[in-house]
Amino acid sequence: MNKETLLKIENLHVHYGGVKAVDGVSIEIDEGEIVALMGPNGAGKSTVLKSIFGLAPINAGKILWHEKTIKPVSHEIVKMGLAFVPQGRRVFTHLTIEENLEVGGFVIKDKSLVKNRIAEVMDIFPVLKHKRKNKSGSLSGGEQQMLAVARGLMVDPKVLLLDEPSLGLAPKIVKEVFEKIHEINQKRQTAIMVVEHNIKSLLGIAHRAYVLDKGQVVITENHPKSLMTGDRLEKVFLGKI
Amino acid sequence: MNIIPQIVANSLIAGSIYALIALGFNLVYGATRFVNMVPGALAAIGGYTVFFLFNRLGLNIYFSVIAGVVVAGFFGYLSDRLVFRKLRSHKASNLVSFVASLGIFTMLQALISILFTSQFQSVLSVTENPKTYQILGATFTWVQGLIFITSIAAFVSLALILKKTSFGKAVRAVSDDEEVSKIIGINTNRLISWIFFIGSCLIGLSGIFIGFDIGINPTMGLFIILEGATASIIGGIGNVYGGFLGAFLLGFVENFGILKIPGEWKPAIAFGLLILFLIFKPEGIMNKKK
Amino acid sequence: MSKTVKIVIWLVVIVIVIAIGASLSKKGSNPDTGTGPIKIGFIGPLTGDTAGIGENVRAAVEVARDEINAAGGVNKRQVEVIFEDGQCDPKAAANAGNKLVSVDKVVAIIGGLCSSETLAVAPIAEQAKVPLISDASTNPKITDAGDYIFRFVPSDLFQGKFDAEYIMNTMKKSKVGILYCLSDWCTGIKDVFKQNFASSGTVVDEEGYQQDARDLRSQITKIKAAKPDVIYFLGYSEASIVGLKQLQELGVKTPIFGGDAWDDVKIAEGAGKAANGAMFSVTASSKYPQSFIDAMTVKKADKELNNYSGRGYDILKVLADIIGRVGVDSTKIKDELYKVKDYQGIGDTYTLDAKGDLATANYSVKKFQDSKIVLVQ
Known part of the structure; x- marks a missing residue:
């Protein structure tokens, strides 16, 4: 199957004041696939995502979108079709659900298209439909996470980056979130990179997986389900690889 | 004679001026989250621009007022473009930004003193008696009526812009979370510059109105900051509706307060309210406790 | 802390240090040694509220000074008046008073204009035994402000x-x-x-x-x-x-x-x-003599002539006369001031009582x- 590589990160180095947060990471994501990016705390996973959006300084390495090197200017990236749902939900608490989605479509010039998209994403996340006029600050953690993802989908991105969507959520809600991620990928062919700490259930829906430790890729796996058994993952988390 | 109607009128006029200050102050605070002293100087800049164009050069009053508003807005924009944007990109703390704003405020005030002397100046002409109106036993001048109407109009316009336009929603998004706003494609630096400009225009207008109503002097900024900050904190800092409410509340408490307290305590009332709220309800009336 | 911020802070520190150094190095003048100009101080509002009145009195004092010096000065010495801004504010006036007394070492001070200025400077002048003569302060408390405190304007x-x-x-x-x-x-x-x-x-x-x-x-x-x-x-x-x-x-x-x-x-x-x-x-006040009005016109101060300008003029003239007779010793000047009786100045006819106040008043x-x-x- 000849799938186009959409986003490629080549030998990325991010140094935060003396600390090598990302120390030579190369990963890629192709059309239509779900890629899991896992690893212990401080492995550099979130930093990789942030650097794509210009929120972390790049010391060396390249970021390529459709094989072309890009210079990350934070507010320009989403226009290319790449959306980011950062860690901690981070909805606009004083705005309503509907306004959050509207503003998610900020870069779309055609406002009627924005309206249609809002209807679309509300179909994917029906729980948002009933509360559309409520301020998003009043939603539960799980609902806010859905809203954050829905907001990311407003630009109908080719690639969606999710940073620890399960953080702080009950296991039942985490299951729902991952089901939604799967659904979005299947129905809309959106490529999704999901950063997670250690959730084996993610491996069940991913096409490929990377495991990071101390700023470097230590496992590249094209059959992620194989990581769900055995102790290869545990060894990383216990610092043995 | 019942003086209550007059005190109500005085309260509404004071509240209108404070409202303009609070609107401008809250707009900028919402986006930048630090206590900014520069608005004090911007109000003086607005007033002095009108004084210079209208009183000294004899230009048309409407042109002078518009120029005053724009000049104040421009200086506010400059303060962001030259100083605060750089501090933001270096992730400077709120304390550093406050100190920087204090420096800019002092400099601008000193500049005005040098150019115009520290004398108190009247802005409007004194050769004609001002037209006064009487409603329900309260007397007020046409300038005061204009201030009241303008203040309401400014508030309504701002509220509509924030609620209905995509620019307004972007402003609200940035004040909720600047980083995520960038991620979804908002050029936050440019937006914040606009916020500075609009907020500074409102504050410049308040300085112009104070000039019309009472007069101007280079140190009027401190008074502006005190009243504006008090109104904003009472109403809920960063909350545009709250600032409007807090401004009129302050106006009423100040003017009704001196019914019983000697008049020279008026400034102390603002301070007193401020301290009360900081102790008991620091989030203000309209904000929810975090 | 970023580089830009560090640079700004260092600049501020440097400016402050230079300013402190400059003010400390200003040489304190020597006490009156009998040669060189006779130094008399003046305190009044030259800026801010009431500066209109203050500036006019200053102009009048300058007119008096110029006349005295043109006639040869006092004891063959020129009279120099050091003008300080009291801003009609006690703090500013006190600072001015301190400077005139300890740095410039004046032999007498004309001022303050506002009562708050005079009351603030009085203890300083009294302690330094430098006569303080006000041209406009009318507050009753000044009557008892000190042995060295006088005024050429009646008490309220x-x-x-x-x-x-x-x-x-x-x-x-x-x-x-x-x-x-x-x-x-x-x-x-x-x-x-x-x-x-x-x-x-x-x-x-x-x-x-x-x-x-x-x-x-x-x-x-x-x-x-x-x-x-x-x-x-x-x-x-x-x-x-x-x-x-x-x-x-x-x-x-x-x-x-x-x-x-x-x-x-x-x-x-x-x-x-x-x-x-x-x-x-x-x-x-009597009508000002034309020569005074003309001199003030030259200084462009004729439009704002007020009641106190003449008194400021008169105080300097009286001081010049006293110094001419008894020299620059402050205590001697003080003693002579108490003896002022029926002095016909341009602003009023002055007789001082035992407390240094005017004995009578007309309004x-x-x-x-x-x-x-x-x-x-």
């Missing part, structure tokens, strides 16, 4: 009484509303006024305001409600301009009477029509009309 014990009697007997009003500033001068004259007015009238309301307040509407609203038949409005120039305008804006038609601080053309011009008809008391009444000041009686 006279003015408060005069105002009360004028309002009661000439204006025939008996219910007064008092609007007064919270400075030494205002409160001093207000208290004397009240004592004298109590005999046949009532004070229906009394409202104070901070000297630097610029919005008197609350106070005016309250006074208006008390229905006085006259308003006694005490204030310096800036607050008076604002107050007169606001009295008119709030529809107050009651007659208004003020004190001698209103003898400032800036008030007439600043308040315009709003001041029409408002009257005030001033120390009576006129002036009023504002069409942005000018005119004499009523």
Whole structure:
């Protein structure tokens, strides 16, 4: 199957004041696939995502979108079709659900298209439909996470980056979130990179997986389900690889 | 004679001026989250621009007022473009930004003193008696009526812009979370510059109105900051509706307060309210406790 | 902390250090050694509120100085006047007084103008045994401010009484509303006024305001409600301009009477029509001689001639005369000042009593009309 590589990160180095947060990471994501990016705390996973959006300084390495090197200017990236749902939900608490989605479509010039998209994403996340006029600050953690993802989908991105969507959520809600991620990928062919700490259930829906430790890729796996058994993952988390 | 109607009128006029200050102050605070002293100087800049164009050069009053508003807005924009944007990109703390704003405020005030002397100046002409109106036993001048109407109009316009336009929603998004706003494609630096400009225009207008109503002097900024900050904190800092409410509340408490307290305590009332709220309800009336 | 911020902070520190160094290195002058110019100090408001009056007195003192020096000076020495800005503020005046006494080592000081200035400088002058002679401060407390404290203007014990009697007997009003500033001068004259007015009238309301307040509407609203038949409005120039305008804006038609601080053309011009008809008391003065008016015209100060300019002129002339006779010893100068009797100056005829005050006082009444000041009686 000849799938186009959409986003490629080549030998990325991010140094935060003396600390090598990302120390030579190369990963890629192709059309239509779900890629899991896992690893212990401080492995550099979130930093990789942030650097794509210009929120972390790049010391060396390249970021390529459709094989072309890009210079990350934070507010320009989403226009290319790449959306980011950062860690901690981070909805606009004083705005309503509907306004959050509207503003998610900020870069779309055609406002009627924005309206249609809002209807679309509300179909994917029906729980948002009933509360559309409520301020998003009043939603539960799980609902806010859905809203954050829905907001990311407003630009109908080719690639969606999710940073620890399960953080702080009950296991039942985490299951729902991952089901939604799967659904979005299947129905809309959106490529999704999901950063997670250690959730084996993610491996069940991913096409490929990377495991990071101390700023470097230590496992590249094209059959992620194989990581769900055995102790290869545990060894990383216990610092043995 | 019942003086209550007059005190109500005085309260509404004071509240209108404070409202303009609070609107401008809250707009900028919402986006930048630090206590900014520069608005004090911007109000003086607005007033002095009108004084210079209208009183000294004899230009048309409407042109002078518009120029005053724009000049104040421009200086506010400059303060962001030259100083605060750089501090933001270096992730400077709120304390550093406050100190920087204090420096800019002092400099601008000193500049005005040098150019115009520290004398108190009247802005409007004194050769004609001002037209006064009487409603329900309260007397007020046409300038005061204009201030009241303008203040309401400014508030309504701002509220509509924030609620209905995509620019307004972007402003609200940035004040909720600047980083995520960038991620979804908002050029936050440019937006914040606009916020500075609009907020500074409102504050410049308040300085112009104070000039019309009472007069101007280079140190009027401190008074502006005190009243504006008090109104904003009472109403809920960063909350545009709250600032409007807090401004009129302050106006009423100040003017009704001196019914019983000697008049020279008026400034102390603002301070007193401020301290009360900081102790008991620091989030203000309209904000929810975090 | 980022580089930019660090640089800014270092710049500020450097500027502060240079400023401190510069002020410390300013050489303190030597005490009067009998040669070189005779140094006399002057304190008055040269900026801010009441600067209109202050600048005019300064010009008059310069005229006197120039005349003295043109005639050969005093004891073959030129007279040098060091002018300091008191800003009609006790703190600024005290700083000015300290500088004149310890750094410039003046032999006498003309000033302050505002009573608050004089009261602030008095202890400093008294301790340093430097005579302080005020050209305009009328607060009663100055009478007992010290052995070295004098004034060529009468105490408000006279003015408060005069105002009360004028309002009661000439204006025939008996219910007064008092609007007064919270400075030494205002409160001093207000208290004397009240004592004298109590005999046949009532004070229906009394409202104070901070000297630097610029919005008197609350106070005016309250006074208006008390229905006085006259308003006694005490204030310096800036607050008076604002107050007169606001009295008119709030529809107050009651007659208004003020004190001698209103003898400032800036008030007439600043308040315009709003001041029409408002009257005030001033120390009576003879017409200034044409030579003085001409000299002031050269200094472009003729438009704002006021009652105190002549007194400032007279004080310097008296000092020059005294120093010519007894030299620059401050105690001797002080002793001679007490002996001033029937001195005919251009501003008044002066006789000092045992406390350094003027023994008698005469007042006129002036009023504002069409942005000018005119004499009523």
